[in-house]
Amino acid sequence: MGNINRSTKSFSDNGGWAPESHAWDRAVAQVERYLRTPSKLGDQWELTDGDAPSGHQRWLVWGVFRHWLRFNDLLNRRLRRPPRPRIQALMLVALAELEIADAAREAQVIHFAVEKAKRLSAAEGRLVNAVLRGILRDPPPREDLAWRTSHPDWLVERWGKFFDEASLAALMEWNQRPAEHFLHWLDRGEPADPAGLEATEWAGFYRITESGWDAAMAAVQSGRACIQDPATRHPVALAGIQPEESVIDLCAAPGGKTLCQVWALQGRGELLAVDLPGKRLDRLRSNLRAVRAHFSQLALVVCGVDILDPVDSESLSRSHFDAKPGADARLFDVVVLDAPCSNTGVIRRKPDVRVRLEPVDFERLPDLQLALLLRGADCLRPGGRLVYSTCSIDTEENRGVVDAFLRERSDFKLKAERLSFPWREGHDGGAAFLLTHKYLTS
Ligand SMILES: C[S@@+](CC[C@H](N)C(=O)[O-])C[C@H]1O[C@@H](n2cnc3c(N)ncnc32)[C@H](O)[C@@H]1O
Incomplete structure (x- = not known):
């Protein structure tokens, strides 16, 4: 289904699809909370019940927000009346998972979402099944970049007054990419332990690779660096x-x-x-x-x-x-x-x-x-x-x-x-x- 770059990190790209039920439940709860009371995503992380959100939970929630307008448009076109927020959230999370799923995995993801919905009611299980399968089956209602990259039309129109077409397209594609993280080394020299930290063209800034978080956090805790773009x-x-x-x-x-x-x-x-x-x-x-x-x-x-x-x-x-x-x-x-x-x-x-x-x-x-x-x-x-x-x-x-x-x-x-x-x-x-x-x- 996806139109995002497949190099996007997927916590389920481990050979077979292993549903992480706990991460799904928490992602659904978080999206539901947003549907009920919208607030900044940054503040939302602080509300996640007690323990820190897992990588998969974060990945799902970020996926939902990265594609929010397109996903909600796809859902709303198939729904005669709004479902309860829990079900809307469940379908949004399923769509985030489907965004990087190949054809073989799509059926598993839908089955997983339907089983979750059935626990609320059999009718809602059927609804989730019909809506998600319909979205996968039918051609997308729009093909333009603003829609594909989930940018509101009014914002794109606005930017169109300031940026040329190529810049605007590059901006919208850029906004869909997961953000890289950088360590800003503030002291003289360089980090004592640069494992997993890649030097960049910007003096003092190191790209934090997957194996670099221990070194980065040690540098931050020493007061000699911060995580900064x-x-x-x-x-x-x-x-x-x-x-x-x-x-x-x-x-x-x-x-x-x-x-x-x-x-x-x-x-x-x-x-x-x-x-x-x-x-x-x-x-x-x-x-x-x-x-x-x-x-x-x-x-x-x-x-x-x-x-x-x-x-x-x-x-x-x-x-x-x-x-x-x-x-x-x-x-x-x-x-x-x-x-x-x-x-x-x-x-x-x-x-x-x-x-x-x-x-x-x-x-x-x-x-x-x-x-x-x-x-x-x-x-x-x-x-x-x-x-x-x-x-x-x-x-x-x-x-x-x-x-x-x-x-x-x-x-x-x-x-x-x-x-x-x-x-x-x-x-x-x-x-x-x-x-x-x-x-x-x-
Ligand atoms: C862009 S953020 C600052 C980021 C910060 N300089 C940094 O590098 O981490 C803007 C800040 O302005 C603060 N702010 C907004 N209105 C303010 C006001 N009237 N008085 C003091 N701070 C205000 C907000 O609370 C917010 O923390």
């Missing part, structure tokens, strides 16, 4: 952070870029990492534990603040540190703002993004991003450096926000920008802009 190198590189500088990292959680800033400071200077109070802030704290141990002298403060809340703006100052006296004692040399965004540059990593996005997000988000950026500018000392970044490939959230900012703050100028497009760079998409205060640079 090469696209993330741009914001911190543009910031040009030097030891002894004062830096405020607004929107810091879960802390990938904060870690890079600690290393750029070489543990000397001041770093205030800020995000909204809540679970992500807890993750930020825990992700910084190892690097704190590495740089014991580091002046690093984590602060839970809504940076748009004027009442709390006191928290966004250097008063957390034993600041040296001076005119700009409350302001920072460098401000990094890695803004919340549509995530359109990381859809292969977060396949549910395209399911949750709505056209109105491209109006709402730039307003929020501009407000955050203006707030960030207020934390900067005269002559300082302000970096704005997103993991969006959409111009409204990138250059559009920067241009709007420059219209309001003519005392800043755009010094450099880095745009990453996945089909061109071979890594995640995103953008980073260096804005300098004209005080010293004009």
Whole structure:
């Protein structure tokens, strides 16, 4: 049935098909939960009852979301009325398994799904059987790339205004590929144990192969590395952070870029990492534990603040540190703002993004991003450096926000920008802009 690359990792590609009942049940429960109460897939993993999700469970759930629109379209065309969420979820998981099944295995997968449905009711067993067999038997209702790659038509239409046809096709194919994982080595030299880690064209980034996870996790636990896509190198590189500088990292959680800033400071200077109070802030704290141990002298403060809340703006100052006296004692040399965004540059990593996005997000988000950026500018000392970044490939959230900012703050100028497009760079998409205060640079 599949139209995805058959090199896609399959946890069932082990000769014969071995149904992993527990992984199926948990994948179905997770998809059902999403159907009842949609929430980010990243947050959903944290809800999986107690023990960590197995590789097969993850693979099934990611498969469901990667093909969400096509799978649901295929199902809805065959259903006179919506089934209960448990059955819808079961069929979605079966379709994810069928996506890489050969003809011999297809019957086994359907049998397996039908047996599961029969435990709920005989009628639902018959329904699952008829729907899944019908989908396999009949030609697909659409053949266009947007449908085959499960992208909403409105999003493809939108991208069509900015990207040429070949780029757009490459982007949609890219989004369907399972994401690669990279270790970002932040210390000098290279990992002591590089087993299973492949050097890449991006200095300091190693591709983690299947046998590389032990080495990668050991490096992360030492505080000298993090798991990060090469696209993330741009914001911190543009910031040009030097030891002894004062830096405020607004929107810091879960802390990938904060870690890079600690290393750029070489543990000397001041770093205030800020995000909204809540679970992500807890993750930020825990992700910084190892690097704190590495740089014991580091002046690093984590602060839970809504940076748009004027009442709390006191928290966004250097008063957390034993600041040296001076005119700009409350302001920072460098401000990094890695803004919340549509995530359109990381859809292969977060396949549910395209399911949750709505056209109105491209109006709402730039307003929020501009407000955050203006707030960030207020934390900067005269002559300082302000970096704005997103993991969006959409111009409204990138250059559009920067241009709007420059219209309001003519005392800043755009010094450099880095745009990453996945089909061109071979890594995640995103953008980073260096804005300098004209005080010293004009
Ligand atoms: C793209 S993520 C940051 C990723 C992070 N820089 C990293 O490298 O791991 C955006 C962050 O902005 C935070 N955020 C959104 N609105 C905020 C606000 N008003 N005040 C503080 N943080 C906010 C979100 O909680 C989220 O963690």
